[in-house]
Amino acid sequence: MxxxxxxxxxxxxxxxxxxxxxxxxxxxxxxxxxxxxxxxxxxxxxxxxxxxxxxxxxxxGFTIPRTPAAQGGASNGVAHGVVTPQQQHQQLNSVVVAPTAEYAYKARALYSYEANPEDRNELSFAKGEIMDIVDNKGKWWQARKQDGSIGIAPSNYLQLI
Missing domain, CATH: 1.20.1270 (Substrate Binding Domain Of Dnak; Chain:A; Domain 2)
Structure with missing residues:
Protein backbone atom coordinates (compact mmCIF):
# COMPACT_ATOMS: atom_id res chain seq x y z
CA MET A 1 0.00 0.00 0.00
CA GLY A 61 -18.65 -9.49 -8.43
CA PHE A 62 -17.56 -8.51 -11.95
CA THR A 63 -15.74 -11.83 -12.44
CA ILE A 64 -17.37 -14.78 -14.13
CA PRO A 65 -17.80 -17.69 -11.69
CA ARG A 66 -16.60 -21.11 -12.77
CA THR A 67 -19.42 -23.60 -13.17
CA PRO A 68 -19.16 -27.29 -14.05
CA ALA A 69 -21.15 -26.69 -17.25
CA ALA A 70 -18.82 -23.86 -18.30
CA GLN A 71 -15.84 -26.18 -17.93
CA GLY A 72 -17.38 -28.88 -20.11
CA GLY A 73 -18.32 -31.20 -17.24
CA ALA A 74 -21.65 -32.38 -15.98
CA SER A 75 -23.56 -30.09 -13.67
CA ASN A 76 -24.19 -32.89 -11.12
CA GLY A 77 -27.69 -31.61 -10.40
CA VAL A 78 -26.50 -28.10 -9.62
CA ALA A 79 -28.36 -25.22 -11.26
CA HIS A 80 -26.26 -23.43 -13.86
CA GLY A 81 -24.36 -20.54 -12.31
CA VAL A 82 -24.86 -21.73 -8.69
CA VAL A 83 -21.68 -23.15 -7.22
CA THR A 84 -21.06 -23.86 -3.55
CA PRO A 85 -17.70 -22.77 -2.07
CA GLN A 86 -16.70 -26.43 -1.69
CA GLN A 87 -17.45 -27.16 -5.36
CA GLN A 88 -15.60 -24.02 -6.43
CA HIS A 89 -12.55 -25.10 -4.38
CA GLN A 90 -12.63 -28.56 -5.98
CA GLN A 91 -12.92 -27.08 -9.48
CA LEU A 92 -9.95 -24.75 -8.97
CA ASN A 93 -7.78 -27.59 -7.65
CA SER A 94 -8.76 -30.17 -10.27
CA VAL A 95 -6.10 -31.36 -12.71
CA VAL A 96 -6.98 -32.75 -16.11
CA VAL A 97 -5.16 -35.99 -16.84
CA ALA A 98 -4.34 -36.49 -20.51
CA PRO A 99 -4.04 -40.21 -21.35
CA THR A 100 -2.26 -39.58 -24.67
CA ALA A 101 0.49 -37.35 -23.27
CA GLU A 102 4.15 -38.00 -24.01
CA TYR A 103 6.04 -39.27 -20.98
CA ALA A 104 9.48 -37.67 -21.10
CA TYR A 105 10.81 -38.52 -17.63
CA LYS A 106 11.06 -41.43 -15.22
CA ALA A 107 10.75 -41.09 -11.46
CA ARG A 108 11.14 -43.33 -8.43
CA ALA A 109 8.75 -43.07 -5.50
CA LEU A 110 10.61 -42.00 -2.36
CA TYR A 111 7.61 -42.86 -0.15
CA SER A 112 4.34 -44.73 -0.48
CA TYR A 113 1.30 -42.61 -1.27
CA GLU A 114 -2.38 -43.44 -0.87
CA ALA A 115 -4.60 -41.46 -3.25
CA ASN A 116 -7.46 -39.37 -1.89
CA PRO A 117 -10.63 -41.40 -2.60
CA GLU A 118 -12.55 -38.19 -3.41
CA ASP A 119 -10.16 -37.27 -6.24
CA ARG A 120 -10.31 -39.81 -9.05
CA ASN A 121 -7.26 -38.21 -10.74
CA GLU A 122 -4.83 -39.07 -7.92
CA LEU A 123 -2.61 -42.11 -8.24
CA SER A 124 -1.60 -44.45 -5.40
CA PHE A 125 1.89 -45.93 -5.47
CA ALA A 126 4.37 -47.84 -3.32
CA LYS A 127 7.84 -46.79 -2.18
CA GLY A 128 10.46 -47.58 -4.82
CA GLU A 129 7.95 -47.87 -7.66
CA ILE A 130 9.15 -46.51 -11.03
CA MET A 131 6.74 -44.30 -12.98
CA ASP A 132 6.77 -42.35 -16.23
CA ILE A 133 6.29 -38.57 -15.84
CA VAL A 134 4.86 -36.12 -18.41
CA ASP A 135 6.22 -32.86 -16.98
CA ASN A 136 8.28 -32.17 -13.88
CA LYS A 137 6.93 -28.66 -13.15
CA GLY A 138 4.50 -27.88 -10.34
CA LYS A 139 3.48 -29.62 -7.15
CA TRP A 140 1.57 -32.43 -8.90
CA TRP A 141 3.00 -34.42 -11.78
CA GLN A 142 1.05 -36.52 -14.25
CA ALA A 143 2.38 -40.05 -13.94
CA ARG A 144 1.86 -43.48 -15.51
CA LYS A 145 2.57 -46.59 -13.48
CA GLN A 146 4.08 -49.75 -14.98
CA ASP A 147 0.61 -51.37 -15.00
CA GLY A 148 -0.63 -48.54 -17.28
CA SER A 149 -2.73 -46.66 -14.74
CA ILE A 150 -2.55 -42.88 -15.16
CA GLY A 151 -3.03 -40.10 -12.62
CA ILE A 152 -1.38 -37.31 -10.73
CA ALA A 153 1.18 -37.74 -7.98
CA PRO A 154 2.68 -35.28 -5.47
CA SER A 155 6.10 -34.20 -6.73
CA ASN A 156 7.67 -34.19 -3.26
CA TYR A 157 7.11 -37.98 -3.09
CA LEU A 158 9.03 -38.58 -6.34
CA GLN A 159 12.63 -38.33 -7.50
CA LEU A 160 13.57 -38.09 -11.17
CA ILE A 161 15.93 -40.81 -12.36
Missing part, protein backbone atom coordinates in the same frame (compact mmCIF):
# COMPACT_ATOMS: atom_id res chain seq x y z
CA UNK A 2 2.87 2.35 0.75
CA UNK A 3 4.30 1.84 -2.75
CA UNK A 4 0.88 2.44 -4.30
CA UNK A 5 0.41 5.62 -2.29
CA UNK A 6 3.89 6.86 -3.22
CA UNK A 7 3.44 6.11 -6.90
CA UNK A 8 0.04 7.80 -6.87
CA UNK A 9 1.60 10.94 -5.39
CA UNK A 10 4.38 10.95 -7.97
CA UNK A 11 1.85 10.39 -10.76
CA UNK A 12 -0.20 13.39 -9.63
CA UNK A 13 2.93 15.56 -9.57
CA UNK A 14 3.93 14.40 -13.06
CA UNK A 15 0.39 15.09 -14.37
CA UNK A 16 0.65 18.68 -13.16
CA UNK A 17 4.04 19.06 -14.87
CA UNK A 18 2.98 17.60 -18.24
CA UNK A 19 -0.56 18.85 -18.72
CA UNK A 20 0.33 22.55 -18.46
CA UNK A 21 2.90 22.43 -21.28
CA UNK A 22 1.97 23.73 -24.75
CA UNK A 23 3.68 20.81 -26.55
CA UNK A 24 1.13 18.20 -27.68
CA UNK A 25 3.25 15.13 -26.84
CA UNK A 26 3.43 16.26 -23.19
CA UNK A 27 -0.35 16.72 -23.14
CA UNK A 28 -0.75 13.18 -24.46
CA UNK A 29 1.60 11.91 -21.77
CA UNK A 30 -0.45 13.79 -19.19
CA UNK A 31 -3.63 12.09 -20.44
CA UNK A 32 -1.93 8.70 -20.09
CA UNK A 33 -0.85 9.60 -16.57
CA UNK A 34 -4.44 10.51 -15.69
CA UNK A 35 -5.52 7.05 -16.83
CA UNK A 36 -2.68 5.52 -14.81
CA UNK A 37 -3.82 7.43 -11.73
CA UNK A 38 -7.30 5.86 -12.06
CA UNK A 39 -5.71 2.42 -12.19
CA UNK A 40 -3.60 3.18 -9.10
CA UNK A 41 -6.66 4.44 -7.19
CA UNK A 42 -8.48 1.22 -8.11
CA UNK A 43 -5.52 -0.81 -6.82
CA UNK A 44 -5.48 1.14 -3.56
CA UNK A 45 -9.14 0.32 -2.99
CA UNK A 46 -8.80 -3.32 -4.02
CA UNK A 47 -5.56 -4.26 -2.26
CA UNK A 48 -6.29 -2.08 0.77
CA UNK A 49 -9.71 -3.62 1.41
CA UNK A 50 -10.37 -6.46 3.86
CA UNK A 51 -11.08 -9.84 2.28
CA UNK A 52 -14.85 -9.82 3.05
CA UNK A 53 -15.44 -6.06 2.65
CA UNK A 54 -18.07 -4.47 0.43
CA UNK A 55 -15.39 -3.04 -1.85
CA UNK A 56 -13.72 -6.41 -2.49
CA UNK A 57 -17.03 -8.22 -2.94
CA UNK A 58 -18.21 -5.54 -5.38
CA UNK A 59 -15.06 -5.71 -7.48
CA UNK A 60 -14.98 -9.51 -7.41
Missing amino acids: AFLAGSLTLTFLRIDQTINVAISKFSAAGAGLIFQSFVLIFWVFYFGAEEDSLVKRSIN
